[in-house]
Amino acid sequence: MSVVCHSHMLGLWHRFSENEKDFRPSRHPCYHLLMMTPTLDAADCTLLANLQRDGQVKLDRLAEETGLSVATVQRRLTRLRRNGVITGTVAVLDPAALGQAMTFVVSVELERERPDQIDGFARTACAEPQVQQCHYVTGEGDFVLICVARDMADFEALTRRLFFDQPNVRRFRTSVVMTSYKRTLDVPTDGPSIDR
Numbered sequence: 001m002s003v004v005c006h007s008h009m010l011g012l013w014h015r016f017s018e019n020e021k022d023f024r025p026s027r028h029p030c031y032h033l034l035m036m037t038p039t040l041d042a043a044d045c046t047l048l049a050n051l052q053r054d055g056q057v058k059l060d061r062l063a064e065e066t067g068l069s070v071a072t073v074q075r076r077l078t079r080l081r082r083n084g085v086i087t088g089t090v091a092v093l094d095p096a097a098l099g100q101a102m103t104f105v106v107s108v109e110l111e112r113e114r115p116d117q118i119d120g121f122a123r124t125a126c127a128e129p130q131v132q133q134c135h136y137v138t139g140e141g142d143f144v145l146i147c148v149a150r151d152m153a154d155f156e157a158l159t160r161r162l163f164f165d166q167p168n169v170r171r172f173r174t175s176v177v178m179t180s181y182k183r184t185l186d187v188p189t190d191g192p193s194i195d196r
Contacts, residue, residue, distance in 0.1 A: 038083045043068060045189040047076060048085070052186045055089040100130070100148035103177035104155060107141035108163070109170045117168050118142070124166065130158050141173070 040048075043066045050057050050065055062077075063070045080086045095103065110121060118136065125134040125145055133146040145162075149155035155174075163169045 038085060040085070040189075044076060044080065044085075047073065047080070048187075049189045051086065051089070052189070055091075095148045099150050102149050102151060102155065103180065104145075104147045104149065105175045105177065106145040106147060107173045108143040108145065109140070109172070110142045111168045111170045113142060121166065121168060125162060128158070128162060130154075131162075 046066045047062055050062055059070045059073055062068075062073045066073065068076070077086070095101070108121070110117060121143065122134060122136065125131050125143065128147075130147050130149060131145050132148060133144075135144045136142065137144050147155070147158060149158055159172070159174075163172050
């Protein structure tokens with residue numbers, strides 16, 4: 001991260017804190033960008049790549065892939081979890097198999113963007129089981145949501161809960177997903193934080 005970008009984000013941080021009585025750094029939109037990215041070596045990346053492919057991969061298999069001992073692999077995984085590099089291990093489900101056959105991409109624009117109002121909408125969206133992803137974004141809208149629903153009637157009911165019943169939502173725009181060519185949360189494991 002360059003000094004200019006870092007300074008700019010610190011300025012945003014201070015302006016945010018001035019408007020927030022109960023200011024907590026972790027709530028700031030730039031918090032994760034301001035945190036130091038942990039340095040990963042090639043063995044860490046091999047572990048992460050294998051875990052992204054199969055969250056239930058055995059320790060002895062990871063040891064074989066990395067050339068490390070099982071005990072060392074365990075220590076590294078503990079460190080990666082403690083540092084927030086690994087944030088969870090989940091089962092990936094097919095929405096259609098659970099009756100959630102439709103996917104929607106929704107751009108949401110708020111009336112006002114005070115920190116408490118941003119937090120309020122984010123809490124509402126994140127508490128909704130049909131919202132798979134909730135992103136606070138730059139550009140025309142304020143949030144982008146990825147939602148699933150059984151059908152259009154089910155999605156209409158969702159929009160009433162999320163948007164029409166929320167006085168701070170100015171408008172929302174919906175795109176219906178016709179075909180999903182890729183659906184993943186995988187992250188490249190060969191980024192600039194790698195220590196070669």
